[in-house]
Amino acid sequence: MASRNMTQAAFFVLTALADQPRHGYGILREVEELSGGDVQLRVGTLYGVLDRLTADGLIAPDREEVHDGRLRRYYRVTDDGTRALAAEAERMAAGASAARQRIAEGRKAPAQPVNPAANPSTGPGLAGGMA
Amino acid sequence: MASRNMTQAAFFVLTALADQPRHGYGILREVEELSGGDVQLRVGTLYGVLDRLTADGLIAPDREEVHDGRLRRYYRVTDDGTRALAAEAERMAAGASAARQRIAEGRKAPAQPVNPAANPSTGPGLAGGMA
C-alpha cells in the first residue's frame, strides 16, 4: 500500500528461498512451516508472485530436476532479492516494534482524552529493537 | 494472503490508533511519521480500511469535533482491535526474524548447490527471539 513495499506473499516467498533454492511446492510447505502454520500461501497465489518476483529480478530460475517422475522447478534469490528482503524485514520489525510500543502507551492512559504534548516524536524512527 | 492475516494498511491504521484516538487525516500523517516516511497510507486507501475495521469491530467511532470550522471524525481501537494488533505485531516480528536468520544462513553457503541433509527442520518454529 505504499511506495517501496512488497506484498506479504512476496515477502514469505523470498524468506523461504533465502537460505537455499526451492521449488514451488516446496516453497508452499516451507512458508507454512517457518511461520508455524500462521501463514498459508495458496497455490493460486504462488505462481503470480513467482512471475512478478522474477520480472522484478528479485528471484531467478535455478534449475530443474526430476524426482520420481515429477518435475521440480527450482528458484533462487538474487542479490537484489536478498537486499529487498533484508530491507523489508527491517521495515516489518520496525512496524512490529512501533505497534507494541504504542499498545503499551495506550494502556498507560486508557480513559485519558488526549493528553497534550504527548507527541514529542517519542522514539522517532522506530527501527525496532530486536535482533 | 492467509487465514488470520490483516492487510498492511489495516495494521498501520491500528498502530496509529493504538495510543490514542485520531481522525482520518491525522492517521495519514501519523502513519507516515511513525514509519519514518517508509509507509505512505493513501487517502483512497484509508476510508476503505476504516470501514472494514469498523465492520470487523477492531475500531469504533470515538467522537466528532470541529476545529477552525473543519470537522474531525475520531476513531479509537477496541479491545478486539488491540488484541488483533498485538497478534499481528508478533507475527510480523517473527516473520522479520525468520527472514533475517535465513539470510544469514544462506550466506554461510552461497555457492553450495543444495547441501544434503540440510533440511532437518533447522530452527523449526522461528517464533523470533525478540522481546
Next chain:
DNA sequence: GCGCTATATATCGGAAGGCGAGATATCATG
C-alpha cells in the same frame, strides 16, 4: 483395478484491496 492422498506443475475468473483523481469546504499565507 479403484479410489484416495501426497507430490508437482499451471491457469482461470471472481472478489478483495490499493490508490490516483476528483469533489467539496474552511482557513491561512502570499
Next chain:
DNA sequence: CATGATATCTCGCCTTCCGATATATAGCGC
C-alpha cells in the same frame, strides 16, 4: 484571488489474492 494545508468522502481502474480446476506420477489400502 490563487495556492496550499487541513479535512471529509466517492469513483473507477488496476493489481493482487485465492478457490476451483486441470493434468500427471507414485504409493497405500481395499
